[in-house]
Amino acid sequence: MKILVFGATGSQQFNVISEGIKKGAEVIAATSSEKSFDKLKQAGATPVLANLSDADKMMEVTKGIDAIAFMIPVSLPNPLDGLQYAKNVIDAAKENDVKKIVWNVSGWLVPQKIGIPGEDVKLDIRDYLINSGLDYVIIQPSIYMENMMGPFCAPFIKNEKKLAYPTPEIMPIGWIASRDVSAFVVEAIYNENLKADSFQISGLENLNGNDLAEQFSKGVDEKIVYYTQPAKEFGDILKPWVGEEGAAGVASYYEGLQNSTAFPPKFNPNMKEVLEKLPVKMTSLAQWAKQNKVYFLNN
Structure with a gap:
């Protein structure tokens, strides 16, 4: 192959x-x-x-x-x-x-x-x-765990023990590890029965902000709290990477989320059915944080 x-x-x-x-x-x-x-x-x-x-x-x-x-x-x-x-x-x-x-x-x-x-x-x-x-x-x-390695999040973890992300604390997310997504891609390639298929995939945990910080804390053995990052602050940090226009667009999206009480779904409750077709060993948030502890705390 x-x-x-x-x-x-x-x-x-x-x-x-x-x-x-x-x-x-x-x-x-x-x-x-x-x-x-x-x-x-x-x-x-x-x-x-x-x-x-x-x-x-x-x-x-x-x-x-x-x-x-x-x-x-x-x-x-x-x-x-x-x-x-x-x-x-x-x-x-x-x-x-x-x-x-x-x-x-x-x-x-x-x-x-x-x-x-x-x-x-x-x-x-x-x-x-x-x-x-x-x-x-x-x-x-859904949303990659690796997003937390970005410049808008990782420095806050190291310097302030805060997990910064621009989604509201009450918004639940089924964070997923990039390695798991890659495994799904390869399983899809090898499954000859899949010829015209589409899968929404997420992690197995649907975590709001405080739950996310709790699981992250377990992984790195440090007390980390969730910080709903203001959309403008997030956009300003992004500017050197995606440009002023791109950063403004992303910041506008998150500002809309922060002013809302209804959120787009970022979790698939039917992952068991997906895993029957695409057998992947999933990574929990705590496991992922443990694997990347050095990056976050000793970088």
């Missing part, structure tokens, strides 16, 4: 490499920068230089590939470019008889377009994939 992975240099898809190797796959990792080659080689993948915007290159790198673990970059300068990038990959996969595409959506798909380009374009990608005639599985993860 030859698996071509997109997004493998980032935390959301990096573990697809090791999970694929566990299954005996040969993993090829596409990257737009040769600077990532060493990291990908050390993980066990064969790196290839390929930019999603280059349709001819997509035709080249998908030759001889059995399955594609696909993801669109989450911080495109123009989110609407994501549709053309997806078309380039899907068209090449179809031309080269790739058996299956598994798409990590990097979040749950919205029910209908909501006026946020980065979310709305995913619906267009979904429709194009469904209509392509290829076998596909769509993996929709």
Whole structure:
């Protein structure tokens, strides 16, 4: 089995490499920068230089590939470019008889377009994939535990013993580890019965802010309290990474959440059914925090 992975240099898809190797796959990792080659080689993948915007290159790198673990970059300068990038990959996969595409959506798909380009374009990608005639599985993860490693959260844990996140304390979330998501992606590739399927996945714990801090505290053996980070503070910290416009959009979203009493679901209560089709050993929040204690407290 030859698996071509997109997004493998980032935390959301990096573990697809090791999970694929566990299954005996040969993993090829596409990257737009040769600077990532060493990291990908050390993980066990064969790196290839390929930019999603280059349709001819997509035709080249998908030759001889059995399955594609696909993801669109989450911080495109123009989110609407994501549709053309997806078309380039899907068209090449179809031309080269790739058996299956598994798409990590990097979040749950919205029910209908909501006026946020980065979310709305995913619906267009979904429709194009469904209509392509290829076998596909769509993996929709809730919110990554790794988000807490970001600059808006991790320094607060180390310096102030506060778990900072811009969601209201009362909002429950089924946090999920990126390694678990990668395992779902690989299981979906190998399950031959899945040919036109979509799964909303989350962790097994539906935690509000205080519950999150309690489980995190158990993992790191320190008392950590939850801090509902003001949306503006969150946006200001994000600016150097996503730009002023991107940060303002994200901050506006979280400000809406903080002013609301009804929250979008971020937990799948039917994970048992998902796990019957995609058997993955799930990581609890406390386990994940313990695994990453050094990062948070001694970084």
